[in-house]
Amino acid sequence: MxxxxxxxxxxxxxxxxxxxxxxxxxxxxxxxxxxxxxxxxxxxxxxxxxxxxxxxxxxxxxxxxxxxxxxxxxxxxxxxxxxxxxxxxxxxxxxxxxxxxxxxxxxxxxxxxxxxDVEEWLSRLTGDVVAHSVVQGAKNVSFFLKKQACKQQSHLAQVLTEEWQITPPPLEIAYFCDQVDTLASQAERIEKQLNKLLEKA
Structure with missing residues (x-):
């Protein structure tokens, strides 16, 4: 076919x-x-x-x-x-x-x-009790796997930032960004002052 x-x-x-x-x-x-x-x-x-x-x-x-x-x-x-x-x-x-x-x-x-509706379809083959048990079991396994995946992700993030120090923690990144913004503002002010001095000269 x-x-x-x-x-x-x-x-x-x-x-x-x-x-x-x-x-x-x-x-x-x-x-x-x-x-x-x-x-x-x-x-x-x-x-x-x-x-x-x-x-x-x-x-x-x-x-x-x-x-x-x-x-x-x-x-x-x-x-x-x-x-x-x-x-x-x-x-x-x-x-x-x-x-x-x-x-x-x-x-x-x-x-x-x-x-x-998987449970409804399954109940036609196996009966209500078995269908409900199978679907509920599948949901529990899915929830458990998602929870484990979140734990592993969180653990990996901690290892990378704290133990191996490959990536900086979020607070350090925020502090660095603030410093960059401050430096950019200072550079802009100095540039304006220089332009004023050059105009007077």
């Missing part, structure tokens, strides 16, 4: 399953009914076309003209929900947008909210 049809099939099936499981997402889908949005993903250099009807159809090839065209990195998509962000992203060359801005915002909101 070619790569593009496989990707579009996975994306389409996943989105439609998530929308079926959440009535609120279903209501949002009806607001996009009849619209066509094309998204060019810069990281993959691929274009996906989302056709909205009773469900979402995801196409790799589309001949018609979309109602909205977006070219962006995936990480930018959540930022589209706020109209102020859209202008900034266009100025920063992070987004190329042609068509209806409000349509882009509705699409971004829908994609952001299409998050799988």
């Amino acid at each position: 070619p790569f593009d049809p496989l990707v579009t099939a996975v994306v389409e099936t996943s989105l439609n399953r998530l929308i079926q499981d959440d009535p609120e997402l279903g209501r949002r889908l009806t607001r996009l009914k009849g619209q066509v949005i094309q998204v060019h993903l810069k990281e993959l250099n691929k274009t996906l076309t989302f056709v909205f009807s009773q469900q979402i159809d995801v196409l790799a090839d589309y001949e018609g003209e979309p109602d909205c065209f977006l070219s962006l990195n995936l990480s930018v998509l959540p930022e589209l929900r706020e109209q102020a962000n859209i202008t900034d992203l266009i100025k920063q060359d992070k987004l190329d947008l042609r068509g209806d801005i409000q349509l882009a915002q509705k699409f971004a909101q829908l994609m952001k909210d299409c998050k799988p």
